[in-house]
Amino acid sequence: MTTGSRQRSRQQHDEIAHYLRTAIREGSFQPGDELPSEAELTQKFSSSRGPVRQALAALRGEGLISSGRGRRTVVLDNVLTQSFDDVISFSQWCRNAEIVPGQRTQWVARQPAERSLAASLRIADGDPVVSVFRLRLMDDVPAMVERLNYPLEVGRHVLAFDTDAGSIYQELLDRGVDIDRASRTIDAIGANEEDAKLLEVPVGTPLLRVRRRAFTGAGEIIESSDDRYLPWKASFTMNSTRGNPSSMSLVSTEHTAPA
């Protein structure tokens, strides 16, 4: 197979997946509807079966369509997926949900990394980091407290940016920072005094916590963050189908109860 046909095949499965995702999201295929058969899709896209199957495998992994074992493939009834931009950017996520994002920066600091932050960023204790602490709003209502930390090389772009102006993520992309992937850990934590004051809730209110690390393609860590959502403002949803391993894992943690 030539490089040309390889390239063509890559584009095709992306094109087919994009077509199906869009049709599902826009309601052309409703929950419970059968998808066109492999044969119909190969014909529609003048494709071989390989790209069609790759596209279907991708949509199964995203929880959009059924497992297809021994029956036709149908659209599932919870068809949300999230782009990588939405994973990283609160501003972007809000806009896609037709919510006006907002922020009130509490402080931006260049400071030495304390031990656990240094470990999370894989730098030495006391190496300089840039930290941002913001309250985030959804339609002008407090929804989340955000603690962002960057190694200095990335953080210098943040120091030069007006953090009340909007998306730091977009600014970093514009500055050429290669944000390629992210890992997230989700749990629950009670609001501390700082959280409680900004979110206007009592201390101890259960919050949905999302800790995130972002990486370049080469594996360098460029962000370590801690977002705490009011649970009546946001929750996570996910579909899983038999035969498709889930990319979200419940993991047992070794911690003991906080004192």
Add this chain to the structure above:
Amino acid sequence: MTTGSRQRSRQQHDEIAHYLRTAIREGSFQPGDELPSEAELTQKFSSSRGPVRQALAALRGEGLISSGRGRRTVVLDNVLTQSFDDVISFSQWCRNAEIVPGQRTQWVARQPAERSLAASLRIADGDPVVSVFRLRLMDDVPAMVERLNYPLEVGRHVLAFDTDAGSIYQELLDRGVDIDRASRTIDAIGANEEDAKLLEVPVGTPLLRVRRRAFTGAGEIIESSDDRYLPWKASFTMNSTRGNPSSMSLVSTEHTAPA
């Protein structure tokens, strides 16, 4: 393409994905290692490129390997994925984490569905359901409270089962119930009096809540459950890579703050 070769191709991409997953999980490929190239994999499995690409697309969706844009594909450093069994079954999940699962059944009841449960199971108000309330243990220590609800047709298998004996999920599978997919919603909630007593924590302690609905292949709802974990016992993790939509979505919720 004949049915025979279609079947063969299906098996091949599963085989290749299984090989790579196992090699990653067992450490034959370490985080940061490059995967074999497409050409090497096609040769190793006497395969065409289609199945190899399907397998790689599946692993990308699972967050196991990098996006591969313009560079070799590498193993990511957070390589957990979760099988469908683990998603549904606390017992199975514990065993895979080398934890001894346990349970103390508080009660099992056949009762009429109250309004919100009826809506969740898509049955009429007052239709009979079978409900189970159990404390779950990890290595003999309280870790989660579990509320399971089944429509009667499924629940009759549960009524006949010793719920202190272990996995209800396994029992339902053994009885031929077709559990094909599940949707989960994750948020945080404070322990109520019942939760607090069983988990041996103060009322209001933040818990990680997982609400799940399970479906047959035909889309019938066969379970609606509410699991509440001590957050120092379990958390969720997930990898996302640029260009691959995430199957876990953060969704904005319309609720107002609890009174």
